[in-house]
Amino acid sequence: MFTKKTYTVDEALKRMESYCSYQERCHKEVIQKLRDMYMIPEAIDHIVVKLMQDNFLNEERYAKAFVSGKFRIKKWGKQRLTRELKQKDIGKTLITMALQTISDQEYMETFHALAEKKAESIKETNVLKKKKKLADYLFYRGWESHLVYDKVNEVF
Template sequence: MQSQKTYTVDEALKKMEHFCSYQERCHKEVAQKLYTMRMIPDAIDHIMVKLMQDNFLNEERYAKAFVSGKFRIKKWGKQRLTRELKQKDIGKTLITMALQTISDHEYLNTFHALAEKKAESITETNPLKKKKKLADYLFYRGWESHLVYDKVNELF
């Protein structure tokens, strides 16, 4: 059986600084990583505090980066973004603040472009099945139901 490497607090801190500087991280991800490195709870707390003091770890910055990236790249709607951030234990206030970084104009333009592109790619001939496929796709991406239903009815 192979023994797992153990880390001193300083080694773990350096490793986590690198982990956080490479990509924005939330508290939950860092704590899980430290746990898998077999750090004791006191050491995890100490390292987390140090990372926050040195600005390697910042939930507000994380939430904004997450929302911006997932919205622009994966074209997720606000409901999916909210759900994913809640799973990462991000607070309601920070989620609201991060979602406000998306302008209403950009949000709606992205939604319409995504819906129209998907509608063109659906090969289904039955109009009801076609509507359902588009609606399911947009709901999975986290777009609000009133937007989805209006768009589906407009397109088909």
Template sequence: MQQTKKTYTVQEATKKLEHYCAYQERCHKEVVQKLTDMYMIPEAIDVIVVHLLQHNFLNEERFAKTFVSGKFKFKNWGRRRLTFELKKKDISKVNINQALATISEGEYIDFFNDLAEKRANLLREPNKFKKKKKFTDYFLYRGWEPHLVYDKANELIK
């Protein structure tokens, strides 16, 4: 039995993508990938993306700000990881910088300090060198700046 792939008219695909974008902020790359997966031709993809931009379903600046705010608050990511993940999504440098600017320096440092203290108290490792390694690995993986991480590790783990 041959599997037939579902085909969409431009109107159907547009409606589907409006819902896709309304449900959650999306970046251009995700939208284009979704349309490609729906077997849309490049001309149709261009038409639909332009429609989504004109009707404000798709807004890269808004996406970047929402992404940064969410990943910072809920996944505890630092600036380096946020920048890296946004670059992977082909977000422009301007939008990345604007999004990162929504986190004030004071808020960033306070958040890091609270997080670091909680993390240091959670680690149950008698060997202080292994404990420092676990502590630094945790924060470096999440994209916090190395100078912050190492200074804090030396301050909290003695």
């Protein structure tokens, strides 16, 4: 019969230190990982506090890293970034602070480049369908509606 592996608090703490060292993590991810390791709530609280004290776990640093990575690599807009961070239980002030790390100029340049690249790749003859495909793509990526509609009308 299969028996689940159990961990002492010290073993779990060591595993979580290496888990957090590998890449930035939010509290929710760490707590879920500890639950998956069958740790009791008191142990989870103790480990999370210890990770925060030793600076392995820092929500502000996580939010900034998340925003910068997803914006630069996946080209997500502020709406999508905000939504994803809220799902990870990151506070409003931290989300706002993280979004401010993106310069307005860089944000607009990325948006225009992404929209134009996608517009060129749409193989559709009907202009309305082209507009809808481009708009849907940009909305899915989390760009603001006023930007999307202006760009769609400008491109087609």
